Amino acid sequence: DIVMTQTPLSSPVTLGQPASISCRSSQSLVHSDGNTYLSWLQQRPGQPPRLLIYKISNRFSGVPDRFSGSGAGTDFTLKISRVEAEDVGVYYCTQATQFPYTFGQGTKLEIK
């Protein structure tokens, strides 16, 4: 199974400041079809998860452009350019390159 490791697990951030979350996979996420199925999800308190980014860097419909994704192979990053109060929650990276799909442990974003 592909293990997804996120850092940090907790991220206190000042409103208006940037935030960054790293995700590392135990093996390459490049699929045989050439795509890299690495996504980022946001889960606000008491809510189901919500897709933010798919295939490394594609923002899903309705996601603010302060969210961006980057990376390749086994190393990926989610960046928030300026954190807003509504960004509080837990962020997960996930891979859908190989079964079983796997998730990172989650990174809790909180406001300082």
Add this chain to the structure above:
Amino acid sequence: EVQLVESGGGLVQPGGSLRLSCAASGFTFSSYWMSWVRQAPGKGLEWVANIKQDGSEKYYVDSVKGRFTISRDNAKNSLYLQMNSLRAEDTAVYYCATHAFDIWGQGTMVTVSS
């Protein structure tokens, strides 16, 4: 409105069975691979199972193989998860979602306890 609505959760004794349902609306359900994902209380997300559009391919996490069965009825725009031989460690909120995780339901709670 694009929507997934789960139902069927509840309290069940260890060794018991439960069938979860997920009703889809607002999108062409039959065109999507579908997933079940669970989240134990206070824990992270765990993928449980996937099913292809026509039901011809199914995949499971090892911990539920032989106990859980994913199925679908495209005529009813519905996804199912039959859960047998339930264990305490299956206690979680169960979400249905599209396999690309772009659509999620609100989840249904399953509690396995005596």
